[in-house]
Amino acid sequence: xxxxxxxxxxxxxxxxxxxxxxxxxxxxxxxxxxxxxxxxxxxxxxxxxxxxxxxxxxxxxxxxxxxxxxxxxxxxxxxxxxxxxxxxxxxxxxxxxxxxxxxxxxxxxxxxxxxxxxxxxxxxxxxxxxxxxxxxxxxxxxxxxxxxxxxxxxxxxxxxxxxxxxxxxxxxxxxxxxxxxxxxxxxxxxxxxxxxxxxxxxxxxxxxxxxxxxxxxxxxxxxxxxxxxxxxxxxxxxxxxxxxxxxxxxxxxxxxxxxxxxxxxxxxxxxxxxxxxxxxxxxxxxxxxxxxxxxxxxxxxxxxxxxxxxxxxxxxxxxxxxxxxxxxxxxxxxxxxxxxxxxxxxxxxxxxxxxxxxxxxxxxxxxxxxxxxxxxxxxxxxxxxxxxxxxxxxxxxxxxxxxxxxxxxxxxxxxxxxxxxxxxxxxxxxxxxxxxxxxxxxxxxxxxxxxx
Numbered sequence: 306x307x308x309x310x311x312x313x314x315x316x317x318x319x320x321x322x323x324x325x326x327x328x329x330x331x332x333x334x335x336x337x338x339x340x341x342x343x344x345x346x347x348x349x350x351x352x353x354x355x356x357x358x359x360x361x362x363x364x365x366x367x368x369x370x371x372x373x374x375x376x377x378x379x380x381x382x383x384x385x386x387x388x389x390x391x392x393x394x395x396x397x398x399x400x401x402x403x404x405x406x407x408x409x410x411x412x413x414x415x416x417x418x419x420x421x422x423x424x425x426x427x428x429x430x431x432x433x434x435x436x437x438x439x440x441x442x443x444x445x446x447x448x449x450x451x452x453x454x455x456x457x458x459x460x461x462x463x464x465x466x467x468x469x470x471x472x473x474x475x476x477x478x479x480x481x482x483x484x485x486x487x488x489x490x491x492x493x494x495x496x497x498x499x500x501x502x503x504x505x506x507x508x509x510x511x512x513x514x515x516x517x518x519x520x521x522x523x524x525x526x527x528x529x530x531x532x533x534x535x536x537x538x539x540x541x542x543x544x545x546x547x548x549x550x551x552x553x554x555x556x557x558x559x560x561x562x563x564x565x566x567x568x569x570x571x572x573x574x575x576x577x578x579x580x581x582x583x584x585x586x587x588x589x590x591x592x593x594x595x596x597x598x599x600x601x602x603x604x605x606x607x608x609x610x611x612x613x614x615x616x617x618x619x620x621x622x623x624x625x626x627x628x629x630x631x632x633x634x635x636x637x638x639x640x641x642x643x644x645x646x647x648x649x650x651x652x653x654x655x656x657x658x659x660x661x662x663x664x665x666x667x668x669x670x671x672x673x674x675x676x677x678x679x680x681x682x683x684x685x686x687x688x689x690x691x692x693x694x695x696x697x698x699x700x701x702x703x704x705x706x707x708x709x710x711x712x713x714x715x716x717x718x719x720x721x722x723x724x725x726x727x728x729x730x731x732x733x734x735x736x737x738x739x740x741x742x743x744x745x746x747x748x749x750x751x752x753x754x755x756x757x
Contacts, residue, residue, distance in 0.1 A: 347412075350414070350431060350432050351432055351436055353418050353436045354420075354424045354438065355419070355438045356421055356438065359395075363377065363381065398464050401461070401464070406418060408486060417431065433456075440463075441473065448501075448556070449557065457489075459485070461482065472611075498665070499610075500610060501557055501609060502724050507551060559608060559616070561606070563586075563605040564605060585601050588698050590674070592672065592696055599684070601680075602674050603675045603676040607670050607671070607672045607724045608671050609670065613671060618658070618661050618662065621673055632650070668693060669692065672696045696724045
């Protein structure tokens with residue numbers, strides 16, 4: 306019987322182990338494993354972090370411009386979007402969020418409902434557990450700010466028809482959240498190790514306060530002023546120099562991107578009016594403390610096993626057309642009788658593309674040089690590769706940006722970025738046979754009950 310995931314939640318920290326447990330029907334004998342949790346986990350306080358829906362995004366975006374609701378409807382129609390359609394998806398999301406909140410409150414749990422833009426370290430400290438109500442993007446952002454190993458994060462896909470929700474609960478739990486909550490309280494889960502990325506940053510012109518790229522799109526000028534004001538209140542001014550590497554207060558579960566911000570997410574309207582905004586990134590890269598190599602590309606991606614199925618996969622994958630053409634050239638050059646049937650080409654393509662995917666518990670990082678430019682000055686001996694220790698990049702960025710991870714951007718004009726692996730424990734409910742494990746995890750203990 307194929308394994309079927311029925312609940313996926315994440316408990317994030319710096320070190321963890323991998324251990325899995327099956328669920329069994331009442332009549333089936335329970336097979337014991339060495340690292341089964343001792344008890345369930347019932348949090349007293351849960352923060353529910355909700356995504357910004359497209360409807361909310363457009364509403365906020367054009368309210369800043371002073372548009373009335375009727376004007377917004379007409380503007381969306383000109384863009385090919387339906388106001389009523391966006392409102393319908395927003396209502397579906399809102400209804401599912403309310404279902405999660407009611408389920409938690411009925412279980413006697415104190416709930417704090419937090420919008421994505423208001424989610425911060427204070428919310429993380431307050432909560433015993435965090436529910437991400439949205440899709441994978443919301444899940445990644447929520448997870449990035451949880452640094453301890455005893456803080457579970459549960460992802461709920463609030464719009465399954467429009468979102469894959471790979472890191473979230475299976476879609477049937479969107480409207481049956483009490484079942485998932487019961488399994489959490491009874492301790493019916495299995496441990497899974499997921500690697501994350503720690504980021505060290507040093508250099509000049511650094512603003513260590515992460516910028517939410519999603520919120521930034523609402524109003525570039527308003528956001529930049531607010532961010533500048535907030536940063537100056539925290540640190541007085543931008544850091545002109547950092548003598549030692551600073552460990553950033555976020556972790557990357559999928560990947561980080563290093564390069565010019567305009568290389569990572571160019572604006573279509575800006576491209577039409579100002580083509581020079583599409584800039585290449587000039588930098589040097591060092592893998593495993595090896596020699597520095599000059600690069601010119603559209604940026605550097607560094608991913609974990611969890612992220613190897615996402616952006617990194619699409620950067621490196623090959624199309625069947627490319628594989629077929631390479632095989633034709635190889636056959637003509639070597640004089641070999643290589644079959645070029647459709648089935649053979651599909652098999653070779655699939656095997657290569659699957660080699661780009663590795664396990665979430667793998668301690669290695671996969672770096673990918675995105676769209677490298679090769680000439681007399683710049684080389685690309687390895688367009689991608691694995692690193693078990695670290696990947697470093699240094700440069701002078703002309704657009705005042707540096708690394709981007711999990712929807713967050715950090716500003717720097719010049720300096721060095723060092724990415725290192727960091728383990729993170731995760732909770733994973735599954736059906737099926739137990740897998741072997743040799744490492745004992747440290748499950749989060751239930752919060753201490755308070756008495757009045």
